Amino acid sequence: MSTESSAAIALERVTKRFGSFAAVDDVSLEVVEGEFFALLGPSGCGKTTSLRMMAGFERPDAGSIVLRGRDVTDVPPNRRPVNLVFQHYELFPHMTVFQNVAYGLRLRGVAKREIQERVGEMLHVVRVAELAARDARTLSGGQRQRVALARALVNRPAVLLLDEPLSALDVKLRKQMQLELKAIQHSLGTTFVYVTHDQEEALLMSDRVAIMDRGQVLQVGTPREIYERPAASFVADFVGSLSPFELRVDVLHDGVALMHPTPDERVAVTAPDGTHEGGSQLRAAVRPERIRLMAVGTVPAPTETALHGVIEAIDYVGTLSQYRVLTALGTLLSHRLNDDPTGAPLLGASVTVTWSADAAFVLPD
């Protein structure tokens, strides 16, 4: 048995194998009470298996699952105070919306009047109160999603588990539901564990994100930490886009590594003291929104990057344009808001490419 941590739900050194394949490999995670926690990773990374172990549908081969300080590893799903919103909702087609939402309460023998009240209230929260009498199979995708959410939340679970609940919706509806889910979580204060492969969704919705790959958790942190200070190359690459490069360090001073790909060019990267020294190889990357394109002749500060570049391609994406710039480091990606068309570089133009040292980060091995 275990732990005096404040975790709403925790995996403690959990391993789950399917045959010889370790879907989840010695994973430990703690989800704090009341937070919106995302499990983010590509398909097959073990995020859904982790979620299903929390729900009780998979039994870990090793390790334990702790719910509010209680070891629930051997507790069957129907006796765990958690609820799961399934990827394909799994509404009961032979029941009305009301009956679907009331299902859990009825099984627990809640009084009829209380069921009426709580179901009505929850349908109101997810904004489908007017659908109560409808047959579940007549609902649209978005409505199903809301009813599935109500059916789980009405039981007041200690933790609500969500398995890619928005993946079946079209983009517009998905964006809207992201904000709404976040608002619902905030107003109810329920702990959410949210599985997704969509990094944008994870960053937008969560208080904290765990990045998984090949059965392991690579990093747990706030969206900002994950995005700006990735702890692993995989994380850096999976979350957002970036331009990686590798150079030999010439000078290391005050936590800034300076490198010279050619005699009159300069690359600046923030490198924590003691991690690198002059002459060592350094792998680093910059996010596209931190790379600025200046008119040729502009002179960046001595601790900033200064590279010659030629605009190779321009990808128009509405609010911003993505410039592909050929430099001594290879092709770099730079984003520029389309708020002011004057001064926007043209295709084939020469530019000075610059970023401040703190915009670039060392890529972990």
Add this chain to the structure above:
Amino acid sequence: MAGALTGGAAAAGEVATTRAATEARHRRPVHQRAAAAYVVLVFAFLFSPLVVVVVFSFNAIPRMALPITDVSLRWYQGVFGDPEVVRAIVRSALAGLATAVIAGPLGIAAALGLHGLSARTRSVLLSAVLIPIMAPGLLLAIALALYYRELLRVEYSLPAAVGGHTLIALPFVILTMNAAVAGFRFSMLEAARDLGATRWQAFTTVTLPILRPAVLGAMLLSIAISVDEFIVSFFVAGRETTLPMLIWSRVVRGVDPSLNALATILLVVTSLLALLASRRTTVRV
């Protein structure tokens, strides 16, 4: 350019086809008329014996000859006034219900059990399920008769016949239920479990209600099979004569117009059951 060309050709073609269609409506090509005639012949072949039986069951005179001059229900009155016939009808009804009640649950359980196996094992077993009904009926009947008498030492009786009927109905029930189970979302049971249902509660509140139409359909089919069954009943029902057995015994005695009425009743009952069954087992979305 190419588009314009094909467009023009299509327009010209259209005029031609419209004219052709108008002509065709009056005078279809020979091969089409032949096909239509063939279909009519097939249906005549399929239905004429049944039509003859049904038509003559309403004939007032006891001679099976055309034209029919007088229509009457006397043969039906005679049939229902005959206690032996009424007893046979009751026995057949009982046997049908018993067969459905036994084969239904067994078939559902088997289909659900099969679903848990690997696809390969399942398809082998599903083919194996068909063997008893592919075997000649006479063989099955003789085997059952020996089995009851020599091994189980059971008297030939209506329950013994029900055993045989169940044996014949079960493969159909399993196949019907297998189709329904294949379309069933088992992940829905996880949703039920997640919301607090035990395995049994998930079965009774989700699996059964969703599969109910297929279950009822399969049970109706079982009744139809049992009511219609003759060979096995003949061997193992003993003195508890069912309706098909009674008809047989009367045919042996000599053709009697009331047989037409009896056969018509049997025909109507079994086709109604089969029709209801097929409507229930048709997948609804």
